[in-house]
Amino acid sequence: MDITRENTALLVVDMQNSFTEPKGSMAAMGLPHEELRPAIAGCRTLIDAAHAAGVPVIYTRYIFQPGYADGGLVPNEIVPAIKEVGALAAGSWDAEICDELTPAEGDIVIDKSRPSSFYGTRLEPILTGLGVRSLVICGVTTNICVETTARDAGQRDYATHVISDATAEFDKARHDYALNGIGFIFGWVNTVDEVVRAWA
Template sequence: MAMSNTALLIIDVQQGLDDGDFYGGNRNNPQIVENIPTLLTLFRSTHKPIFHVKHNSINPASPLHPSKPGNAIHPWAAPIEGEPIFEKTVNSAFVGTTLEKVLQEQGITRLVVCGLTTNHCVSTSVRMGANLGFEVLLVGDACATFDRVGPDGVLRMAEDVHMHSLTDVHGEFCQVVNTKEVPDLIK
């Protein structure tokens, strides 16, 4: 297997995140069910490393609690043999896991990131990855989020929350790209 300094990081693509009622409703970007598998196929076919992150909520009512079936990774994003899963209980994929150490040991300096949800675990992991010195490409059309009520009581639509989250990190913590751009960017 060829070594690569670029890895795919898939964050929290778990069945419990289909529970729109629990998370605020109206998840945007249904194309993730096609775009994430496209990224997986690309990285597998080019023998580049893939790392999965799974959220184990400490809230027993959460669909992502380890006791719930929703804790499972979606079959369309599931790891295959040799693709490690890092389990976390907070928003960052780097806190309470060995992810940073493993990436450094493998000489990985660049991360292509996708997953759920754009404004929570994806954004937090992108920010921290950049702060730790990794170059980060965030695949915006391979991420999604939910409607959110702001502190002012106003309902923000999922697509607006998603785009604001991408806007906040682009150019500061990462480069936001789309799935079709990734093959040329990881050559």
């Protein structure tokens, strides 16, 4: 399926200091944050292209309330290091969008406490209000929040395009595995250049 400007939104998933910065909480947990930084340039190009084409830009932020009451099993049981280092705490620098991708006036920011951008958020009502039926998805991490969001989008019959060179994962094998799964049944895998040409 072709990428179009009409009825399309750009979804920028979790490009936060926690994931991209050396002083962020993922680095503090010993995860290779530097593996995620290559997604920044691709996201920047897509955001600029969307603004120029009049395509709505929607950001998500993975954020936990004080005490991780909304965190569920992930910070409280499966990955307790998240809680130990205070990762992604509401109101913290760690939870903010990285400086290179600061939202512009008119961009939409949606907070979530689960990998999917749809679960327990305002995303779907906003997409409905904007008349969106096609999503271009970029951000991190490919195998967790991007893939979970893409699966949920595909199951809701959004034409879903995940951008291979504007997404990143801590481990390249998981990045590739996620893209293969998305492209097999949930949507399409595209490149930044393909999107820019479509929106030019």
